[in-house]
Amino acid sequence: MSRADAAAAPYRVGRPRRWALWAAYGCLALFCVFFLAPPLYALVTSLKTSQEIAALEGNPWFVREPTLANYAALLGSPVFLQFFWNSTRVAVIVVSVTMIISTLAAFSLARMRFFGSTALATGVFLTYLIPETLLFIPKFQIFTWLRDLTGIEFINRWWLLCIVYPTLTVPFCTWILIGYFSSIPKELDEAAIVDGASYLQILFKVFLPVALPGLIAATIFAFTVCWAQFLYPLAFTTSLDQLVLPVGIVTNLIKGDVFNWGQIMAGALLTAAPPVLLYAFLMDYYIAGLTAGATKG
Amino acid sequence: MAQASVVEAQVKEAAQRDRGSGLAARRARIAFLFCLPLILLVVALVIYPAFYSLYLATLNKSMTRFVGLGNFAFLFRRETFWMVVEQSIIFAVSAVIFKALIGFVLAHLLHALPPRGQRAWRGLLLVPWVIPPAMSTLVWWWMYEPSYSALNWLLMGIGFAPVPWLGDPYWARFSVILVNVWYGAPFFMIMYLAALKSVPAELYESAEIDGANAWQKLVYVTLPMLRNIIAITVLFSLIVTFANFDIVRILTAGGPRDMTHVFATYAFKLGIESNDIPLGACVSLFMFPILAVAAVFILRDVHRRSREIAGVSG
Numbered sequence: 001m002s003r004a005d006a007a008a009a010p011y012r013v014g015r016p017r018r019w020a021l022w023a024a025y026g027c028l029a030l031f032c033v034f035f036l037a038p039p040l041y042a043l044v045t046s047l048k049t050s051q052e053i054a055a056l057e058g059n060p061w062f063v064r065e066p067t068l069a070n071y072a073a074l075l076g077s078p079v080f081l082q083f084f085w086n087s088t089r090v091a092v093i094v095v096s097v098t099m100i101i102s103t104l105a106a107f108s109l110a111r112m113r114f115f116g117s118t119a120l121a122t123g124v125f126l127t128y129l130i131p132e133t134l135l136f137i138p139k140f141q142i143f144t145w146l147r148d149l150t151g152i153e154f155i156n157r158w159w160l161l162c163i164v165y166p167t168l169t170v171p172f173c174t175w176i177l178i179g180y181f182s183s184i185p186k187e188l189d190e191a192a193i194v195d196g197a198s199y200l201q202i203l204f205k206v207f208l209p210v211a212l213p214g215l216i217a218a219t220i221f222a223f224t225v226c227w228a229q230f231l232y233p234l235a236f237t238t239s240l241d242q243l244v245l246p247v248g249i250v251t252n253l254i255k256g257d258v259f260n261w262g263q264i265m266a267g268a269l270l271t272a273a274p275p276v277l278l279y280a281f282l283m284d285y286y287i288a289g290l291t292a293g294a295t296k297g
Numbered sequence: 298m299a300q301a302s303v304v305e306a307q308v309k310e311a312a313q314r315d316r317g318s319g320l321a322a323r324r325a326r327i328a329f330l331f332c333l334p335l336i337l338l339v340v341a342l343v344i345y346p347a348f349y350s351l352y353l354a355t356l357n358k359s360m361t362r363f364v365g366l367g368n369f370a371f372l373f374r375r376e377t378f379w380m381v382v383e384q385s386i387i388f389a390v391s392a393v394i395f396k397a398l399i400g401f402v403l404a405h406l407l408h409a410l411p412p413r414g415q416r417a418w419r420g421l422l423l424v425p426w427v428i429p430p431a432m433s434t435l436v437w438w439w440m441y442e443p444s445y446s447a448l449n450w451l452l453m454g455i456g457f458a459p460v461p462w463l464g465d466p467y468w469a470r471f472s473v474i475l476v477n478v479w480y481g482a483p484f485f486m487i488m489y490l491a492a493l494k495s496v497p498a499e500l501y502e503s504a505e506i507d508g509a510n511a512w513q514k515l516v517y518v519t520l521p522m523l524r525n526i527i528a529i530t531v532l533f534s535l536i537v538t539f540a541n542f543d544i545v546r547i548l549t550a551g552g553p554r555d556m557t558h559v560f561a562t563y564a565f566k567l568g569i570e571s572n573d574i575p576l577g578a579c580v581s582l583f584m585f586p587i588l589a590v591a592a593v594f595i596l597r598d599v600h601r602r603s604r605e606i607a608g609v610s611g
Contacts, residue, residue: 024406028418031403035425035479038436041447045439053445060447105335112328120332126592127343129533131540133561134584135343137568137577138350141360167342174335199327228429230543231561235569246431250547261439268432279427283420286427290484291491 180214400485
């Protein structure tokens with residue numbers, strides 16, 4: 001891609017275009033300010049003491065006596081650590097389940113055929129479009145009904161999220177993996193079949209190594225989605241020890257009339273940290289996953 | 298119709314081919330087994346709940362009696378419901394328009410930079426999309442806070458009067474849209490940037506030789522080349538924005554005077570908080586029409602692709 005850009009460069013950077021380039025930099029800088037102001041302001045607030053936040057004088061965008069007390073308070077609080085632990089185990093379980101289900105299905109839909117496989121590939125994509133806001137009420141009722149039937153409590157259990165989250169991650173992950181798998185040359189698996197490999201062997205020895213970038217992109221997507229999910233845990237979990245991070249911070253740190261803004265902002269930043277770090281180190285995979293769904297359509 | 302028959306013909310052809318040899322039949326069985334977890338998941342946790350919610354919507358509050366369309370009739374008589382319809386449409390349409398416009402402009406600006414500089418800028422500009430929306434909405438809430446408001450401090454600094462961001466119903470409507478635009482614009486930017494990179498440079502060169510100015514290149518080269526991706530991203534975003542929950546829930550919880558409620562937050566309020574599950578299901582069903590329209594458009598596109606994937610020759 002960069003080579004193609006370099007080839008196009010002479011036409012783009014002519015002398016009359018220099019002012020246009022500077023204008024582009026100026027506009028981008030303005031948008032950067034707009035896009036980055038909220039996280040920056042969260043950082044500034046999280047470094048302030050409650051006294052400094054309550055004092056209504058001076059520039060709110062500067063911190064005069066920076067302190068890490070808010071972070072220390074959160075990281076020392078068993079409640080916050082419980083939220084973090086719940087989020088982590090839900091994410092690990094959901095990402096693993098998602099990758100197993102979608103890899104198998106994508107391999108089958110990309111390479112093998114059976115009655116209705118074409119319709120299924122289309123159906124998978126359509127399910128991705130059904131928003132969770134349409135399904136949370138019937139699901140709530142279904143789990144209440146299952147409790148009456150089996151005697152097992154589903155609502156207000158953290159592992160319930162492991163059951164419902166895959167519906168958010170599996171369709172899209174399957175879809176992007178189908179794209180990656182079908183770009184693998186057919187000769188590769190035909191050669192493996194001739195050598196007497198089973199389908200599982202072909203999947204693990206041929207497809208997974210070759211489609212590794214796609215797997216990474218799908219994993220990042222699945223993790224980001226379940227880490228950020230807000231509606232399901234808000235509707236399905238209420239006890240302190242069952243909450244995951246986003247809901248825990250919104251419902252637990254915001255209570256009563258006195259908001260501890262420093263801690264809320266520190267909590268928001270700590271919650272945002274894992275996906276942001278993942279993004280910082282694996283940006284290309286992240287963007288590949290993001291664009292794979294639509295540009296190939 | 299034509300597509301359905303094409304697919305049918307393919308399936309029939311595949312079935313016949315499979316019947317031809319035992320090997321193919323075995324292959325089809327294994328293929329089906331591989332897809333089974335996916336099928337079970339989708340049937341049990343997407344399709345079944347979707348139909349179950351149709352059934353739920355016809356029950357009374359305690360779910361003991363069938364009331365037919367009674368819940369719908371009840372909603373239609375309520376002024377709040379029509380406000381929710383109005384606000385959902387205002388919210389989704391205006392947010393999507395601004396997201397698409399800002400994304401388009403940003404993609405063009407990025408595309409004009411030398412390739413080496415693009416990476417860093419793109420990395421910075423995508424940050425709002427990466428932060429969990431519930432968390433960034435919390436930060437916006439804090440910036441909108443009336444007495445400590447960081448935004449009002451800036452406004453006053455350049456000589457404007459402070460704004461009641463979330464206190465006044467109309468400003469609150471603006472505020473929730475602003476947060477949604479902030480969050481979603483980077484997604485459009487990335488999509489359009491990827492699409493712009495795939496437009497062959499020769500098209501612009503020949504347009505230039507023909508004496509086209511920048512505006513003409515935009516209208517006669519870029520827009521036609523990007524038509525598909527623009528349609529798809531707008532459609533996707535329209536669905537997601539219509540179904541948005543986090544932003545409104547955290548910023549205003551529907552207030553002031555229920556004027557910022559969208560379908561999702563109103564359904565949550567009725568179904569979960571007020572414990573009227575049938576009425577909540579009823580409200581969330583109103584997200585179906587937009588979904589159905591989008592599905593028709595997207596299906597046309599997806600059919601083509603899944604045929605390619607299935608490896609159908611011709």
